[in-house]
Amino acid sequence: MLDVSIRRKLGGFALDIAFQAEERxxxxxxxxxxxxKTSxxxxxxxxxxxxxxHIRVGDAVFFDSARRIDVAVEKRRVGYVFQESRLFPHMTVRSNLEYGLRRVAAAERRIALGPVVxxxxxxxxxxxxxxxxSGGxxxxxALGRALLAQPRLLLMxxxxxxxxxxRKAEILPYIERLRDEMNIPIVLVSHAVDEVVRLATTMVLIADxxxxxxxxxxxxxGRLDLSALSGIQDxxxxLDLTVERHIDADGLSALAFDGGRLTVPRVARPVGGAVRLHIHARDVIVALSPPSGISVRNALPGRVVAVAESGPxxxxxxxxxxxxxxxxxxxRAAVRDLDLAPGREVVALVKGVAFEPDLIAPGPRRVVDV
Incomplete structure (x- = not known):
């Protein structure tokens, strides 16, 4: 478990942060x-x-003001990847990578150069x-050098x-592999929602x-107040789903989750594989009963939880x-005409799904009609 509960006064800015997240x-x-976030x-x-x-990572206590514990930077075994790579310009890539490795005693090395390469x-x-x-x-x-320093935690x-x-599209799959194949918890700072949706297990939304x-x-x-708190207008x-089956004749895949299933253009995942979809609010239609005679194929029964104004x-x-x-x-006129209020049974029609490029044909991230 990653357990952070800290307070600090920074001039006129007060940092008061508390969250827990699974270590993996x-x-x-x-x-x-x-x-x-960076603070x-x-x-x-x-x-x-x-x-x-206090700051705790698993059994390790990095900081605890009550117990007067403040572990030195070099003893925390934390890898840090900054916005700028901060590589040594006079060294080759190999030498930059080996620099991280040389900082750790041979007996403590559990991550070798070859697998990281x-x-x-x-x-x-x-x-x-x-x-x-290139930038990517x-x-x-920089990621490789941080890994070879044998960190118990990676900060990005x-x-x-x-x-x-x-270049961003180039590096994202590597960070995914790092997340999935290396047993190292990662804390990622980002203000880009697409990065968070694609990479994150836990999301900590920070404001002021x-x-x-x-x-x-x-x-x-899924919170309605997200746009007001984070600045996201879209x-x-x-949804986290599982590939239920592929429909080869139609070039489609059926994805299942606890709320039903979605039929989408075929995804590059095996049956049983995990798929995460970002479904934009503008691509969801609300109906009071299952429709007929329309092209939208995905209709999910649901219940209204909350309604909030989002514009004039x-x-x-x-x-x-x-x-x-x-x-x-x-x-707002549709909310009134449909008498939408918490508890109202409805049908959510999903007309578009945002896919990442490795799920379908190569190309930029795009929304496809379903």
Missing amino acids: GVTALFGRSGSG VINAIAGLSRPDEG ELLGLGGLLDRRPRGL ETQRV DEPMAALDAA GRVVAAGPVGAVM AGAV SSADVQIAVGGSFLIARIT
Whole structure:
């Protein structure tokens, strides 16, 4: 368990953060710029000292003001990947990687150079110097160096903020592999919702130095107040599904979750594989009964949980489908005409699903009609 509860006064800004997350996977600290996200991971790393509180990673106590514990930076065994790679320009890629390895006694090395090179696709880069690398390649080397320092925890502060869309698409699959194949907890700072949706296990939403929501990504993204708190204008929900079957004749896949199933363009996952979908509020229609004679194929029975204004003429409707949530953005007139209120049984029609490029044909992230 990652357990953080810290308070610190930073001039006129007060940081008061408390959250817990499962040690395995990616914990995303998400929020507007200036909300305090980087201050949190700097405290975890030991680069800044909270006024009070505690920081624990599993059985290790990094900081505890009540017990007067404040472990030195070099003894916390934390890997840190910054926005800028901070590679040594005079060293080759191999030497940069080995620098991380040399900092750890041989008896404590559990992560070897070879597997990291393979994991991050660095084999063809080992003899090159940082100035000859692309932005995505540079960040992959920075990830490798951090891993070879044998960390018990990996911190990543906006590692893709300086990358263009193409380089970002290049590095995202490597971070996914790192999450799935290395037993190292990751704390990721990001203000990009697509990164959080794709990578995170737990989402911690921070605003004005405080945690306003924390939990599984789908639960936090399904909150109606997310856009007001985070600055996201394009509201939407996240569903975690399993591939139930592929329908080869039609080029489709059936995905199942506790709220039903969705039929979508075929995904590049085996039967039983996990798929995460980002369903935008604008792509959900609300009906009072199952429709007929329309092209939308996905109709999920649900129940209205909450309704909130989202603009001069629009409203967001939170709909429970099984143990998950969808959000529909419709007009306030439609809310009135359909008499939508908490407890009302409805049917959510999903007309579009956002896919990541590795799920379907290569290309940029896109929404496909279903």
